[in-house]
Amino acid sequence: MARTIVITGASDGIGAASARQLHEAGERVVIVGRNPDKTRRIADELGVERHIADFADLAQVRALADALLESCPRIDVLANNAGGIFAERTATVDGFEQTFQVNHLAGFLLTNLLRDRLIESGASVIQTSSEASRTMARFDIDDLQAQRRYSAGTAYGNGKLENILFTRELHRRYGDAGINAVVFHPGVIGSGFGGTARGPVRWFYSSRLTAPLLDSNEVGGSRLTWLALGKPGVDWEPGAYYVRNRVARTNRRADDPLLAKRLWDESAEMVGLG
Numbered sequence: 001m002a003r004t005i006v007i008t009g010a011s012d013g014i015g016a017a018s019a020r021q022l023h024e025a026g027e028r029v030v031i032v033g034r035n036p037d038k039t040r041r042i043a044d045e046l047g048v049e050r051h052i053a054d055f056a057d058l059a060q061v062r063a064l065a066d067a068l069l070e071s072c073p074r075i076d077v078l079a080n081n082a083g084g085i086f087a088e089r090t091a092t093v094d095g096f097e098q099t100f101q102v103n104h105l106a107g108f109l110l111t112n113l114l115r116d117r118l119i120e121s122g123a124s125v126i127q128t129s130s131e132a133s134r135t136m137a138r139f140d141i142d143d144l145q146a147q148r149r150y151s152a153g154t155a156y157g158n159g160k161l162e163n164i165l166f167t168r169e170l171h172r173r174y175g176d177a178g179i180n181a182v183v184f185h186p187g188v189i190g191s192g193f194g195g196t197a198r199g200p201v202r203w204f205y206s207s208r209l210t211a212p213l214l215d216s217n218e219v220g221g222s223r224l225t226w227l228a229l230g231k232p233g234v235d236w237e238p239g240a241y242y243v244r245n246r247v248a249r250t251n252r253r254a255d256d257p258l259l260a261k262r263l264w265d266e267s268a269e270m271v272g273l274g
């Protein structure tokens with residue numbers, strides 16, 4: 001029987017590529033995007049259900065969770081893949097720094113709102129992180145909103161480290177209940193990523209000089225697809241961080257259980273789940 005796979009950030013790039021691959025593999029894919037036209041295009045191409053939510057607005061994340069609970073009696077895989085890097089420090093309508101909210105907090109909230117359905121379904125919950133969690137993060141749990149000093153790269157690296165910390169704590173809390181959390185780096189992928197950055201990051205993702213260094217959306221998507229199709233505990237290890245379909249070294253701060261717990265508690269309080 002086809003499994004139900006919900007992918008956020010599925011209107012473009014890595015998420016859209018994986019959605020195509022999983023649909024091709026015979027799974028029931030549910031597309032979540034922000035841009036209504038792009039989201040409709042890919043959903044219509046595959047003939048599948050779609051939902052729109054801007055993660056910079058947590059009310060839209062709550063409405064998304066309600067809609068998914070209504071339309072999906074099972075959720076076998078939740079892929080928290082939406083994310084990005086943002087040139088300017090911008091506060092969302094909820095008052096949080098945009099990179100933090102879009103990359104971490106929105107997925108945290110969505111997962112928690114779907115939690116009972118995910119447990120009943122014995123779901124895999126997959127976070128799209130990045131090697132930026134090692135190379136660009138300068139994580140300060142006391143400055144989650146990047147109020148002291150904003151750099152797009154640091155905020156992004158921190159968001160991607162938060163994806164790993166969230167995965168670890170999700171595994172610790174709900175692994176025994178049946179949720180299989182995992183997190184991965186998709187590769188350096190020539191997607192739309194970089195379009196919202198400035199300076200070297202934007203240049204790197206758009207220059208003809210660096211194009212040979214970038215892998216395709218299909219390659220990035222295939223790493224998400226591999227986890228989504230894989231059997232937790234057999235094909236991959238719950239709680240682990242994967243690069244090129246192998247367990248990989250993380251930023252050593254990702255291995256700090258107290259930090260993971262504190263991030264969870266603070267995030268829960270921010271979204272009113274405390």
Ligand SMILES: NC(=O)c1ccc[n+]([C@@H]2O[C@H](COP(=O)([O-])OP(=O)(O)OC[C@H]3O[C@@H](n4cnc5c(N)ncnc54)[C@H](OP(=O)(O)O)[C@@H]3O)[C@@H](O)[C@H]2O)c1
Nearest residue numbers: 009011012013014034035055082083130188189191192193
């Ligand atoms: N490309 C890379 O080299 C690379 C490397 C490591 C990790 N990643 C991660 O891979 C994931 C997918 O990125 P990508 O490379 O495929 O980039 P992309 O082509 O720019 O796709 C980003 C996706 O995220 C969605 N998104 C962005 N902001 C959003 C918001 N405020 N609310 C809801 N959805 C939002 C976009 O939706 P719309 O298009 O509908 O606006 C789009 O579907 C991200 O988490 C990224 O950080 C990428």
